Amino acid sequence: MDYVLNITDYYFFTPYVYPSTWPEDDIFRQTISLLIVSNLGAFVLYFFCATLSYYFIFDHSLMKHPQFLKNQVSREIKFTVQSMPYISIPTVALFLLEVKGYSKLYDDIEFPHGWLHLIVSVISFIFFTDMLIYWIHRGLHHKLVYKHIHKPHHMWKIPTPFASHAFHPLDGFLQSLPYHIYPFLFPLHKLVYLGLYIFVNIWTISIHDGDFRVPRIFRPFINGSAHHTDHHLFFDYNYGQYFTLWDRIGGSFKNPSSFEGKGPLSYVKNVSEQKCSNPSENGYRNDKLSNGELTKKE
Ligand SMILES: [Zn+2]
Numbered sequence: 001m002d003y004v005l006n007i008t009d010y011y012f013f014t015p016y017v018y019p020s021t022w023p024e025d026d027i028f029r030q031t032i033s034l035l036i037v038s039n040l041g042a043f044v045l046y047f048f049c050a051t052l053s054y055y056f057i058f059d060h061s062l063m064k065h066p067q068f069l070k071n072q073v074s075r076e077i078k079f080t081v082q083s084m085p086y087i088s089i090p091t092v093a094l095f096l097l098e099v100k101g102y103s104k105l106y107d108d109i110e111f112p113h114g115w116l117h118l119i120v121s122v123i124s125f126i127f128f129t130d131m132l133i134y135w136i137h138r139g140l141h142h143k144l145v146y147k148h149i150h151k152p153h154h155m156w157k158i159p160t161p162f163a164s165h166a167f168h169p170l171d172g173f174l175q176s177l178p179y180h181i182y183p184f185l186f187p188l189h190k191l192v193y194l195g196l197y198i199f200v201n202i203w204t205i206s207i208h209d210g211d212f213r214v215p216r217i218f219r220p221f222i223n224g225s226a227h228h229t230d231h232h233l234f235f236d237y238n239y240g241q242y243f244t245l246w247d248r249i250g251g252s253f254k255n256p257s258s259f260e261g262k263g264p265l266s267y268v269k270n271v272s273e274q275k276c277s278n279p280s281e282n283g284y285r286n287d288k289l290s291n292g293e294l295t296k297k298e
């Protein structure tokens, strides 16, 4: 974050916002700047990517699903907007430690070993965070914790891209913790860290985008929107972030219902086809709901 802080200080904060006598490395000034920058960055990234995903990727027929809530999109956005500033407070505390030099972030790359290390660090960051998020997420489903912290994110049974960051503040922070822990334990290039941080936020949006297609070759490994939507519907399965690895090790893997032709999109399609052939009949919906095929009780 010191890159971001240096750039914003140079072009914005020093000439236009703070008195020139206030040193750039003063901790109060850095705290205020980091709070502004991280909130602005998070909101811009969320609204830009989730809006694109909502209009160009999300299948809007999912909104006809009986478990899609009334005014759901605006409720997801409202929840996110209320939570994000709170999530940024502990996050900025960690950014401050990093800016003050307590992390293992570095900014010089030597050829060739530096580049080799950089590639290895990207892979290790993704596997490290995937493992920790799995266990943190699984812990959040423990009955003593779930209803206090994680339940709001499961309010959306058929999530849209705007649900991607709609968390209780503590939930949002805990699930982002692995990304912040990594550079305190392992060396990581500053720009790679920034890039990966943006990438994980986009990935989080992508697993809520209602596009259940995954190339067949990747289906056994990648945790996509089909897997995560089943997590929203059935709770105890598919806790993962990028890969299905830890769900398979932890015994919580479930082949997505969408891959078996029983997902929410097939359901909506079947209902509308049935309505077309017999407009007075809506028994399909009621039968399926009462049989518990659509979802699972918490
Ligand atoms: Zn969950």
Ligand SMILES: [Zn+2]
Pocket: 153, 159, 163, 164, 208, 228, 232
């Ligand atoms: Zn989710």
